[in-house]
Amino acid sequence: MGLSKRGLVVQKFGGSSVANPERIKKVAERVVKYRKRGHDVVVVVSALGDTTDELIDLASKVTDDPSEREMDMLISTGEQISCALLAMAIQKLGVPSISFTGAQVGIITDTTHTKARIIDISASDRIKEQLKEGKVVVVAGFQGISIKKEITTLGRGGSDLTAVALAKALGAGICEIYTDVDGVYTADPRIVKDARKLPKISYDEMLELASLGAKVMQARSVEYGKRYDIPIHVRSSFSDAEGTVICKEAKSMEKIDVSGVALQKDEAKITICDVPDKPGIAATIFRELGANNVVIDMIVQNVGRTGTTDVSFTVVSEELAKTIKVAKRVAREIGAGEVIKDESIAKISIVGIGMRSHAGIAARMFNALAARKINIGMISTSEIKISCVINKKYAETALKALHDEFGLKKANKEK
Amino acid sequence: MGLSKRGLVVQKFGGSSVANPERIKKVAERVVKYRKRGHDVVVVVSALGDTTDELIDLASKVTDDPSEREMDMLISTGEQISCALLAMAIQKLGVPSISFTGAQVGIITDTTHTKARIIDISASDRIKEQLKEGKVVVVAGFQGISIKKEITTLGRGGSDLTAVALAKALGAGICEIYTDVDGVYTADPRIVKDARKLPKISYDEMLELASLGAKVMQARSVEYGKRYDIPIHVRSSFSDAEGTVICKEAKSMEKIDVSGVALQKDEAKITICDVPDKPGIAATIFRELGANNVVIDMIVQNVGRTGTTDVSFTVVSEELAKTIKVAKRVAREIGAGEVIKDESIAKISIVGIGMRSHAGIAARMFNALAARKINIGMISTSEIKISCVINKKYAETALKALHDEFGLKKANKEK
Numbered sequence A, B: 001m002g003l004s005k006r007g008l009v010v011q012k013f014g015g016s017s018v019a020n021p022e023r024i025k026k027v028a029e030r031v032v033k034y035r036k037r038g039h040d041v042v043v044v045v046s047a048l049g050d051t052t053d054e055l056i057d058l059a060s061k062v063t064d065d066p067s068e069r070e071m072d073m074l075i076s077t078g079e080q081i082s083c084a085l086l087a088m089a090i091q092k093l094g095v096p097s098i099s100f101t102g103a104q105v106g107i108i109t110d111t112t113h114t115k116a117r118i119i120d121i122s123a124s125d126r127i128k129e130q131l132k133e134g135k136v137v138v139v140a141g142f143q144g145i146s147i148k149k150e151i152t153t154l155g156r157g158g159s160d161l162t163a164v165a166l167a168k169a170l171g172a173g174i175c176e177i178y179t180d181v182d183g184v185y186t187a188d189p190r191i192v193k194d195a196r197k198l199p200k201i202s203y204d205e206m207l208e209l210a211s212l213g214a215k216v217m218q219a220r221s222v223e224y225g226k227r228y229d230i231p232i233h234v235r236s237s238f239s240d241a242e243g244t245v246i247c248k249e250a251k252s253m254e255k256i257d258v259s260g261v262a263l264q265k266d267e268a269k270i271t272i273c274d275v276p277d278k279p280g281i282a283a284t285i286f287r288e289l290g291a292n293n294v295v296i297d298m299i300v301q302n303v304g305r306t307g308t309t310d311v312s313f314t315v316v317s318e319e320l321a322k323t324i325k326v327a328k329r330v331a332r333e334i335g336a337g338e339v340i341k342d343e344s345i346a347k348i349s350i351v352g353i354g355m356r357s358h359a360g361i362a363a364r365m366f367n368a369l370a371a372r373k374i375n376i377g378m379i380s381t382s383e384i385k386i387s388c389v390i391n392k393k394y395a396e397t398a399l400k401a402l403h404d405e406f407g408l409k410k411a412n413k414e415k
Helices: A021-036 A051-062 A068-092 A124-132 A158-170 A203-211 A219-228 A281-291 A317-334 A361-371 A392-405 A408-414 B021-036 B051-062 B068-092 B124-132 B158-170 B203-211 B219-228 B281-291 B317-334 B361-371 B392-405 B408-414
Strands: A008-013 A040-045 A097-100 A107-109 A118-121 A136-140 A143-146 A151-153 A174-179 A200-202 A232-236 A244-247 A260-264 A267-276 A299-302 A308-316 A339-342 A345-351 A378-382 A385-391 B008-013 B040-045 B097-100 B107-109 B118-121 B136-140 B143-146 B151-153 B174-179 B200-202 B232-236 B244-247 B260-264 B267-276 B299-302 B308-316 B339-342 B345-351 B378-382 B385-391
Touching (some): A021 A040, A021 A068, A021 B051, A040 A068, A040 A124, A051 B021, A051 B068, A068 A136, A068 A143, A068 B097, A124 A136, A136 A158, A143 A158, A158 A174, A158 A219, A200 A203, A203 A219, A203 A244, A203 A345, A219 A232, A267 A317, A267 A345, A281 A308, A281 A317, A299 A378, A317 A339, A345 A392, A361 A385, A385 A392, A392 A408, B021 B040, B021 B068, B021 B136, B040 B124, B040 B158, B068 B097, B068 B136, B068 B143, B068 B151, B124 B136, B124 B158, B136 B158, B158 B174, B158 B219, B203 B260, B267 B281, B267 B345, B308 B317, B345 B361, B361 B392, B385 B392
Parallel strands (some): A008 A040, A040 A136, A097 A136, B008 B040, B097 B136, B200 B244
Antiparallel strands (some): A143 A151, A299 A308, A378 A385, B143 B151, B232 B244, B299 B308
């Protein structure tokens, strides 16, 4: 038997989709439905609901400082359990199935325990053999085996990465990510009621949205998909509705100015005042902050009074206290003035590959905010993104204003 | 660094010894004590207390007919969890440690899922390397990897087998089995109050006792130890007391007539009456029973009336109903008479390598029973064992009588 005519699909189900035996059976039904339509199916699963937390809890009762190597040994069992159970549930429906650990299908990683990187998939033939025999192959997500033959785990979003990497290794036509959201929206639908689900989005736009805090997918799985051109279909495991396909840019996408707007409220702004305006002074400040593991988001160097300048930057709120401490020390060392913090900020962003070819997008954004009397504190831009820092109290107003301004409802309908 | 001067010891801890984080910490303390005395230590662990049952329960909620291959995939996670936790607990005490799955240390098995046989240990070098680095190596018991690269489990007593096989592969001086009994006794101490713990027992005696229902160790681990001459020290995980060493026969052992007495009350006797006394007739009966998966223990062909004979045999009580059914059909086919069952039997046995060289042991056994007016129904013997079937109501009396007759308290003191 050769591979099926309808092509190979890789489907990944997250922890909430396989939280208990009932849900595992539901997943089995969905998988079998695909198989019966004629697809070859490879399924990647995360650990059952709370399993990983329970294992971490067990470890914490044994030691307060577990080695990362042993943590990987421990928590990788979660996915091994769920993949065996799913294979059983599929068999129960009369469809042959077999489960594999990451090591068994040769998901080779580096040795960075608890957040390893995939280097290669060395035993995809083992999967292909089983597919040829008509089996649904279930692979434990989130785990691999290092070049030193140790069990590793891939860190946050690891099972997504397993799925995308397998799709690449096996030459699958698509990688489906089943999750508890049903796709990517033009804005957070909890805030913007008329936000629309995007049928398609480009890898780059998704990457910008991921960095803006959209929890749909971790950036590194999207990057992997982009590098090898694997379309990723993000959809709900609780419905049959189509979700959002993350894919290569298409001409049609460029017609749209902006694909989505995003809001982040978990950042704070710090300003070091009266910094001597000398070459290399900014480098000194940010080198010191970096050496203390402070991750900076936006940076603005304001034109200040003669001979001095104000340097502002944002960090995530939970790093604020640590950052203030470092910033004050640096300020003293370089002979700068006081250090001011501002926690009442929000960051509002627009994302879209259309910006590359459409002029005036930034101006429209600033105008739309100005029309609502919303002051802009900082601005940063990338090729396909513009972010503005504003006062937190206008965050939702700004989000809706931009969603309207760029006609996101209408744009969505046109697709 | 080379191996330690005090030699290598393999220690196996069962499920009750690692039932929870507190007990795992206790095991870690015990292991570290050995390590600090200068031993190299390899530890084999079973799954935490109820883990295996919980996993089986999960499977039963997904399917009523799980494939054995997937069951192995599922339940092998239990030992992976416990070995990772124990390695963490040892590390917490300041001693370097590393855990391995059965696959990682190359415990190669055949493909008989859920009760695989160990064929080879192909990666013992990986353990030796870690020992040389001063680490305590913790290995997941009960599991291996088949010649087809599938995860397998070894069935009942599997972790003991892992330990003995590793002791052989690594050239360990001793294999310690920590369990919830503290050794092998001259008789069941719950029945015979003055039963004594044996400091030593030969492999063959232990094998006879295992077949007589002593739950201390499964026969196959003892057989493995015997084949490769690995001394096995069975001892309590809850005390520091010495247990019983199962080892090669020593001259001193032969001085003792009988090492232990054993009692089984879970058998029933079946008699097929008036069997035509023709050649091949017994073969017919037992071939039919065997074809129906009835496992026979003792067989006695009584001298009967002219031309016919009575054939009696024992089976475990839970197989009685099935056996009667088969026996009645066979009796009809061969033209025998009625089939009688007797559930009021007990089997009492004496075991000891001294029997080989001491005459009159059997006579002493029969006399001791006769003196208490206990009638003997059936007798069977091996080179180092004599078993008698008696009425169940005399079981305890007989056990104590034989324990006294063969001076087991005294014999024990002499050792």
